Structure formats: C-alpha cells, structure tokens
Amino acid sequence: MASLRLLLAKPWIWSFIGALLVWLATVTFTGGYGGGGMITAALSLAVFTVVVGVGQMFVITLGPGNVDLSLPANIGLASAVAMKVMDGNDSMIAVGLLAAMACGMAIGAANYLLIWALRIPPIIATLSASFIIQSIDISYGRGLQIKPPPGFASFTNWQILGIPVLAILTVLFSIGAAIALQRMIYGRSVLAIGQNIRAAWLAGVNVGRIRFLTYTLSGALGGLDGALLAGYFRGANVDIGNEYLLASIAVVVIGGTSVAGGKANVPGVWGAALFLVLLLTMLNTFGVSAGVRLLLTGLIIVGVITAAGGQKALR
Amino acid sequence: MRPEMTAASVESGPKSSSERSALARARLLRGLLPAMSLVLVLLAIAWLNPRAISYFGFSLMLNLAIPIALATIAQMFVIAGNELDLSIGTFVGFVGCVTATWLKEAPLVGVLILLGSIGVYALLGALIHLRNLPSIVVTLGMSFVWQGLAILILPKPGGKAPDWLLSLMAFKPPFVPFPIIAALLIAAVVHFGLMRTSYGVILRGSGGNAAALSRAGWSLLKTKIVLFALTGLFGVLSGMALIGITTSADANIGNGYTLLSIAGVILGGGEFVGGRVSPIGAVIGALTLALAASPLLTFMHIPPDWQVAANGAILIIVLAARVLISRKER
Numbered sequence: 223m224a225s226l227r228l229l230l231a232k233p234w235i236w237s238f239i240g241a242l243l244v245w246l247a248t249v250t251f252t253g254g255y256g257g258g259g260m261i262t263a264a265l266s267l268a269v270f271t272v273v274v275g276v277g278q279m280f281v282i283t284l285g286p287g288n289v290d291l292s293l294p295a296n297i298g299l300a301s302a303v304a305m306k307v308m309d310g311n312d313s314m315i316a317v318g319l320l321a322a323m324a325c326g327m328a329i330g331a332a333n334y335l336l337i338w339a340l341r342i343p344p345i346i347a348t349l350s351a352s353f354i355i356q357s358i359d360i361s362y363g364r365g366l367q368i369k370p371p372p373g374f375a376s377f378t379n380w381q382i383l384g385i386p387v388l389a390i391l392t393v394l395f396s397i398g399a400a401i402a403l404q405r406m407i408y409g410r411s412v413l414a415i416g417q418n419i420r421a422a423w424l425a426g427v428n429v430g431r432i433r434f435l436t437y438t439l440s441g442a443l444g445g446l447d448g449a450l451l452a453g454y455f456r457g458a459n460v461d462i463g464n465e466y467l468l469a470s471i472a473v474v475v476i477g478g479t480s481v482a483g484g485k486a487n488v489p490g491v492w493g494a495a496l497f498l499v500l501l502l503t504m505l506n507t508f509g510v511s512a513g514v515r516l517l518l519t520g521l522i523i524v525g526v527i528t529a530a531g532g533q534k535a536l537r
Numbered sequence: 538m539r540p541e542m543t544a545a546s547v548e549s550g551p552k553s554s555s556e557r558s559a560l561a562r563a564r565l566l567r568g569l570l571p572a573m574s575l576v577l578v579l580l581a582i583a584w585l586n587p588r589a590i591s592y593f594g595f596s597l598m599l600n601l602a603i604p605i606a607l608a609t610i611a612q613m614f615v616i617a618g619n620e621l622d623l624s625i626g627t628f629v630g631f632v633g634c635v636t637a638t639w640l641k642e643a644p645l646v647g648v649l650i651l652l653g654s655i656g657v658y659a660l661l662g663a664l665i666h667l668r669n670l671p672s673i674v675v676t677l678g679m680s681f682v683w684q685g686l687a688i689l690i691l692p693k694p695g696g697k698a699p700d701w702l703l704s705l706m707a708f709k710p711p712f713v714p715f716p717i718i719a720a721l722l723i724a725a726v727v728h729f730g731l732m733r734t735s736y737g738v739i740l741r742g743s744g745g746n747a748a749a750l751s752r753a754g755w756s757l758l759k760t761k762i763v764l765f766a767l768t769g770l771f772g773v774l775s776g777m778a779l780i781g782i783t784t785s786a787d788a789n790i791g792n793g794y795t796l797l798s799i800a801g802v803i804l805g806g807g808e809f810v811g812g813r814v815s816p817i818g819a820v821i822g823a824l825t826l827a828l829a830a831s832p833l834l835t836f837m838h839i840p841p842d843w844q845v846a847a848n849g850a851i852l853i854i855v856l857a858a859r860v861l862i863s864r865k866e867r
Contacts, residue, residue: 336853349796356846358846360842361840475674481673513686520684521678521682
C-alpha cells in the first residue's frame with residue numbers, strides 16, 4: 223500500500239495510466255481483437271517520439287524560454303543526408319547514421335551560436351535556424367528517391383516475440399539518459415541551470431558549455447531520429463519530421479517535466495509517447511474523420527495539460 | 538519612439554550628460570531599426586525593379602500585407618503578456634473557413650461563431666492563468682483544434698467570401714494604395730489603445746512586472762483574459778481580411794501565419810519577455826516580411842527553394858543589428 227502511494231506520487235505515472243486507459247478503450251471497442259499488435263505498433267512508433275522527446279526534455283529543463291523548434295527541419299534534413307550517404311548500400315549504414323548525427327549536431331551547435339552571439343531567446347533562434355535548414359533540405363533533398371539499404375530497413379522493423387528491437391534499444395538509451403540526468407555532472411548541471419541560472423553560475427557550473435552541449439545533444443538526437451524514420455518509412459522526405467514539433471514538446475510536458483525548467487524525468491517521456499501514439503490508434507480504430515481526429519487530439523492534449531496543471535511559480 | 542518604463546531606464550541611474558545623450562541616441566537608433574529595415578527592403582526593390590514603386594506595384598506587392606499585419610498585432614498582444622500563441626495560423630485558417638461559408642450563407646450564425654471563438658481565446662487566457670499552464674503547449678494543442686474544426690467546416694478548398702467583404706478589400710482610394718492606408722490605420726488604433734491609454738499600460742505591465750501589478754491591486758486574471766481576447770479579435774479580423782483578398786478559403790490557408798506573426802513582432806522591436814512591444818513596429822515588421830517574403834526575392838531571382846531561408850536570414854540580420862545597437866545602450 224505504501225509502495226503504491228509512493229508510485230502514485232511519481233509525476234510520470236499518470237502518462238502510463240493514460241496510455242493504459244486509451245489501450246483498454248480501444249481493445250474494448252474491437253472486442254479484444256488486435257490488442258497485442260496494437261502494443262507492438264505503438265512501441266515501434268513511440269520510439270521516434272522518445273528519441274527527440276529526450277533531447278527536447280534536456281533543452282526545456284534548461285529553464286523558461288528554452289525550447290528547440292528546429293527539430294522538424296533537422297529531422298527532415300538528416301533523413302535526406304542519411305539516405306544519400308547510405309545510398310542503398312548495407313556497408314554504409316553506420317557511416318550514414320554517423321553522418322545524420324553529425325548533421326544534427328552541426329544544427330544544434332549553430333542554434334546555440336545564434337542564441338549566444340545574438341543574445342536572442344532560443345525560441346526565435348531555433349525558429350530562424352529552422353527556416354534556413356528547411357531551405358537547405360528542400361534544395362538538397364529535391365527528387366531524392368533513394369531507398370534505405372535493405373539491412374537498415376529490416377533492422378528498423380526487426381521484432382523479437384512481438385517486441386521491436388528498436389524499442390528495446392531505445393529503452394536502454396532512455397536508461398542511459400536517466401542516469402546522465404540524475405547521476406552525472408552533466409545532468410545535475412542542466413537541472414541546476416534550470417532551477418536558477420545565476421545560482422548555478424555562482425556555484426561554478428560552466429553555464430555556457432552546458433547549454434552548448436544540451437543544444438548539440440538535442441540536434442544530434444534529431445539527426446539520429448531522421449535517419450531512423452527514413453529507414454522505417456522507406457525513404458527520406460522534407461515533411462517527415464513535421465509532427466515532431468508538437469509531439470516532442472507535448473511528451474515532455476505530459477510526462478511530468480516542468481516547463482519552468484529544473485525538474486525533469488525520463489520515464490514520463492515514454493509514457494506520454496505511448497499515450498499519444500495509442501490515442502491516434504484509438505481514433506483511427508473508431509473510424510473518425512481527419513477533422514474530428516485533429517479536433518479530439520487537440521482537446522485531449524489541452525485537457526491533459528490542464529489536469530496535470532503547471533508548477534506554482536517560484537517567487 | 539515608445540515610452541520606456543523598463544528595467545534599462547531604472548538600472549542606468551545617474552549618468553553624465555554626454556553618456557545620457559549617447560544612450561538616448563542608441564535608444565533612438567534601436568527604435569528606428571524596424572523602420573530602417575523596411576526602408577532598406579524598399580530601396581532594394583526600387584533598385585532591382587523601379588517600376589514596382591508605383592500605385593499599382595504597391596497594391597500588388599502589399600496585397601497580403603493587411604492580414605499579415607493583423608495576425609502580427611494579434612500575436613503582439615499575447616507576447617505583451619509574456620505568452621506565445623502557436624495556434625494563430627490555424628486560427629486564421631479556421632476564421633477563413635467560417636467567413637467563406639457561414640458568414641456568407643447565414644451571417645448571424647457566422648457572427649456568433651466568430652464571437653464564440655473570441656470567447657474561446659478569452660477562456661484560454663483564464664485557463665492559462667488559473668492553472669499556471671505553459672502557453673506554448675496549450676496553444677500548440679489548440680492549433681490542432683482549430684485545424685480540425687476548419688477541416689470539418691470546409692473539407693475541400695472552396696466557399697466564397699461575402700460580397701461586402703470583397704468590395705471592402707478591393708477598395709481603391711486615390712493616390713495611396715489601400716494596404717498602406719489600412720496599415721497606418723491599424724498601427725494608429727492599436728498604438729493609441731496599448732501605448733496611450735492607462736489600461737494599456739496595465740496590460741503591458743502584466744508582462745513587465747506581474748508581481749508588482751498584482752500587489753498594486755490589479756487583477757492578473759483580467760489582464761490575461763483581455764490580452765487573449767484581443768489576440769482572438771485580431772485573429773478574426775486577419776482571417777476575414779485574408780478571405781476578402783483570396784475570395785475563397787482552404788483549411789490550411791493560414792498555416793504560415795504563426796511563424797510570420799512571431800517574426801513580425803520581433804522584427805518590429807518586440808521582445809519575448811518584459812511586456813516590451815511596439816504596435817507601430819509590429820505593423821512595420823509585418824510589412825517588411827510581406828515585401829521581403831516574395832516580391833523582393835522574386836526580383837532578386839532567388840529560386841523558390843531558398844525563399845524560406847531568405848526569411849530566416851533577414852530575421853537573423855535584423856537581430857544581429859539590434860545586438861550591435863543594444864551593446865551601445867548598456
């Protein structure tokens with residue numbers, strides 16, 4: 223009983239409860255048919271949201287105003303870079319993945335350069351950068367018809383006993399991210415900056431370096447995500463990352479990370495990502511039209527955020 | 538150019554007269570920056586294509602400036618209260634769909650829907666304040682809601698603007714093109730309301746120092762509701778103006794306006810925090826973007842692929858110029 227109460231006090235538990243409720247509602251609707259397949263599909267799709275969500279989580283934890291709006295453009299460009307470098311060749315998979323991540327890191331570093339040099343809010347810096355990245359992608363990826371190497375495509379779809387291998391790897395990655403956040407100097411510094419940037423600076427945290435690393439990390443994860451998406455969906459696309467703007471921010475907030483910064487948790491990102499994917503599956507199963515689906519998705523997101531409530535401002 | 542009641546003027550303290558005049562010069566330069574960017578874009582257009590600088594040329598080039606300016610003003614109100622509206626683009630699209638369908642076929646219902654949507658904005662303001670929610674996430678969620686509603690109202694592009702709206706937007710005054718007159722009017726009205734009335738000061742103060750305002754007995758709930766309702770109102774005006782120009786609607790017609798409006802406010806000298814905004818600057822910023830977005834780039838023979846990048850580059854250049862000037866201000 224005590225352990226249950228302890229569990230309910232965790233900020234991330236609600237996103238998992240939400241995901242479970244949505245799954246139960248869908249399975250009830252289908253009369254128990256396809257429940258397992260739904261979990262497999264949800265895990266495969268949630269992976270892409272979790273990877274960028276973790277990057278966005280570190281950025282948002284830096285404090286108010288910190289957010290990476292260049293992720294969709296970043297994902298789009300990296301997907302094209304990965305496909306071009308791999309060129310349908312199995313032996314180039316690792317090189318392609320590295321190239322996509324390097325491309326993302328360069329974008330993240332450029333973002334921080336703008337924030338630092340122009341002293342502008344990250345929102346407008348990453349927004350301006352995303353305009354430019356988008357153009358580069360349109361020009362670079364024009365008419366790109368390269369399919370992913372067969373080995374890479376089957377790797378992104380590989381399942382063991384109905385569990386996608388990519389999801390297992392992403393869980394391992396999330397555990398690593400959680401350790402980095404709570405147990406390593408880097409993560410503690412991010413949290414300290416989010417709680418009070420001046421206090422962190424006075425305490426000897428190298429604020430500039432940590433912020434640079436965080437934006438670069440977010441960029442690198444965006445790049446990795448672009449490559450994985452291109453493998454999963456069999457090709458690069460300028461618009462492949464569009465939905466991850468809302469998704470990456472929403473999973474962070476629904477997962478119980480504070481938008482005011484300084485308080486983060488990784489499990490919530492998983493719970494919220496599963497919740498969003500299952501929600502979409504549920505609405506598709508109910509057979510609603512595109513308009514109703516968008517309407518309900520929006521209302522549910524606003525509803526969940528309202529129910530979760532914001533942090534009381536620290537004054 | 539605009540009254541300064543921000544931290545900068547308080548912190549500076551006693552200074553020698555020469556320092557003070559240098560400070561005033563830097564501040565003037567900063568205030569003039571939006572106008573200078575507009576003049577620069579106009580000069581570039583005049584140089585590349587002298588024939589564009591005419592009554593007809595401006596009417597064409599500034600065709601979409603009115604809805605962009607109205608959307609930018611809408612965004613400016615939420616930014617004045619330290620919030621951000623990421624749903625204004627899809628909201629403009631939603632209003633456009635209502636305008637091209639209900640407002641023409643059943644004007645009373647149409648008016649009620651539009652008033653109701655302003656009410657929704659007011660409620661959002663209340664919700665964001667009462668539950669202390671991040672406006673970015675709430676409005677991102679709302680952007681789905683507006684888009685969904687727009688698709689439900691108008692599943693396929695079509696509809697038709699009401700006749701009175703068409704004739705209003707096709708108005709051709711003598712000597713000065715209508716978009717310029719409309720822009721001046723919008724800037725003047727909003728400038729008076731927000732910068733010259735006492736409640737305007739309170740509204741901006743809610744972004745500048747909310748704690749001080751609430752201790753002085755002003756309701757922060759009310760200021761947030763008013764700011765969001767004004768955003769809704771100008772969003773409605775923007776959507777209607779847009780449909781008056783394009784004559785028919787499409788659920789995705791306003792999607793680009795979210796980014797354009799934020800960029801316009803920033804180009805116009807607004808800042809994300811501190812209630813530091815400028816209605817005149819915002820309108821100038823919107824005009825600059827409207828001109829820079831396509832006419833200038835077309836005259837410069839920049840391929841369509843790179844037009845988005847050019848927008849980003851213009852933003853970065855203006856912000857860089859502002860940093861250079863602000864450095865003197867310190």
